[in-house]
Amino acid sequence: MRIALVAEQFLPHVNGVTHSVIRVLEYLRDRGHEAMVIAPSYEKTMFLGSVDQVDGVRIERIPSLPLAGYPEVRVASCTVNRMQRILNRFAPDVVHVASPFILGWQAIQAASGLGLPCVAVYQTDVPGYAARYGAGVLEKGMWSHVRAMHNTATLTLAPSTASISQLHEHGVRRVRMWRRGVDTERFRPERRDHAWRERVGGGRRIVGYVGRLAPEKQVADLVVLDSLPDTRVVVIGSGPEKDALRALLPNAHFEGFLSGTELATAMASLDVFVHPGEHETFCQTIQEAMACAVPVVAVGRGGPLDLVDSSRNGWLYRPGDTESLRERVRDLVGDDAKRLAFARTAHRTVQPRTWSAVCDQLMEHYERAVRVNARLTRPHRTDVGTR
Template identity: 30%
Template sequence: MTTIPSQHQHYALVTETWRPQINGVANTLGRLFDGLLQNNNRIQLVRPAQSGEATGLIDHGLAQEVLVRGMPIPGYPQLQFGLPATRRLKAHWQSNRPDAIYLATEGPLGWSALRAARQLGIPIVSGFHTNFQQYSECYGLGLFYRPAVAWLRWFHNQSVLTLAASSSQQRELSRMGITNLMLLGRGVDCELFHPARRDQILRASWGVGEQDLVLLHVGRLAAEKNLQLLKRSWTALRDMPGYEGRLRMVVIGDGPLRETLERDMPDAIFTGALAGVELARAYASADIFVFPSLTETFGNVVTEAMASGLAVNAFDLAAAHQHLRDRYSGGLAPAANEEVFLSNLRWLISDSEGRRSVRLHARHRACQLGWPLILQRFEDYLRRASLSSRRVMGAIPSKQG
């Protein structure tokens, strides 16, 4: 992609989730926001007020936060989704007009931002961060799959560009009828997530010795993450011949299924959600990353595990599809093929030399995925949308008095 020469711009980012919330969308949006600021762009961040926050405008100089009303998300009472705010956003953007708007979520707040932007003629770039259409089946709401796809197709086709997290997702969105797709991708911090953070004291607190193996899972503990396969995998492998008492399962994260999983996996260690250096140390102190999800748009935890020097076992989707090679830099099973998933996991446990090679290749690949390239690509997409709008406006004859 040709880089568009840098000129400082004014952008708005609209999102339902924001730090310090721990999820892939908040992590990615935080990176994009920081990257735009570092290049001296003016940024408006539109998000729902979280618990203890008041709605209104917070001015940080180059950055402004526009906090709107929200309501708790079912199953996640600590999080809020934004309520419609069309009139407020339209009034704000009339007096403080951005060059382009990035919509990260398709809920009521995203819809109202889309509506206000279209009424004002502000170009829109949208990002596809969550496969909500797949969640309907995970929650027994299969009848909503087709309406969800229709809504997402309509929503994203209102934008100049829709940014996909991975090449496999880009193909899936194209099959859904979403046009103007471009690949954004994701980066990983290879200085934070590093094998050197391996901590024998932490491993000892998990009850494992030098020669024992730690299987690790990191993520939201919710139905859409296919965690029944995590449970089945652990049940099948914890007493694997030759490894009796030498395997430990550690689960990092929180969510509505945590209590059920703790009951069903009583010999696993559940840490709750971790972040920063504490999370990086936990990654590096494990050996094999077990990731059974089938609904990821990308899966930042996959590249974090790779950067930490873990052997990743996953399905051939999203980040794993894009950045791993089966039995070279990870274990990749065809989508939903649990037999191959378990076979790969057994191989990673039993073949110490193969596991060592996989870990080295995974770390090497992850270190090619820095954030600077992603941030430059994101800024170029926003600037391209802004310039396309200016060209359209310039082609419209002005009225003569």
């Protein structure tokens, strides 16, 4: 198949959307499919129509501007006509739109106008983020936009039961489940590094967070852990709240942004992984921690509900109940036998969730989108009003 992937964010900026697109590209290449990526420009790709490549895959860059207050995130836009010209040149069988909002919406409209099957991957709770950034008044309008985008697409893929329910509640139709894979070769317990643990923990139990340091991640909630006895909080990541969090968590260790083997080593060297963000549609870092045999304490909302089996591979706590967060973490750092039992179960839980298996399912969704698109675009179809 020929797949055009449209990404709101892409390399060199690394986040969950970028990571998923890269893994899909690797799978498509290894299986002999052809792909291209349409993505925002960055510092070295700022010129109109500039093109570069990643592992032989053509990247068409769209002019972009930095997001106010978060310059690492770029906002790209082009006309629907220009998007159609790009797609026509490549002639894809399917258009895959990763976490659409602006550029992705232009791609969905372009694909619809060309009669191309379009798979829209719901990956970011942008309306929920708006409230965290003090723009809650925009949430209703943003959901209207999300509904229009995804109902124009041929199929929507969502990563968790919670996100599927959320989309249905807001009137999005034709939604299917597509979870994320985990790299069990990179993320594995054998990477646990005692020298790293001594350097950052000094013999104490290490409770770690990995991710962006931004309001929607609610990292400030970890203040309740900063004074736990014989425990050190380790924060791995970067973002606009870095300086404020350093002041709020004076006893924590801030390791900065890590990737690749360095990230896997740090993850495997934790005793407990924590994630307090309430707007996760999936939460890939939870799977990566589990692959490293690290039990998880996460908020009981959104994607973590599917990943954390409370009292078996970790604990869930009620949204907003930071005292429960503290108690759940204290329970695990203070009980070696329980923590190790949870760790073994966590490791076993994620072993079948390889990217290969997950992308096999994605190919089935592509094929389903081709069939659904043929039905929706049939000249004398009987479901004219449903799209």
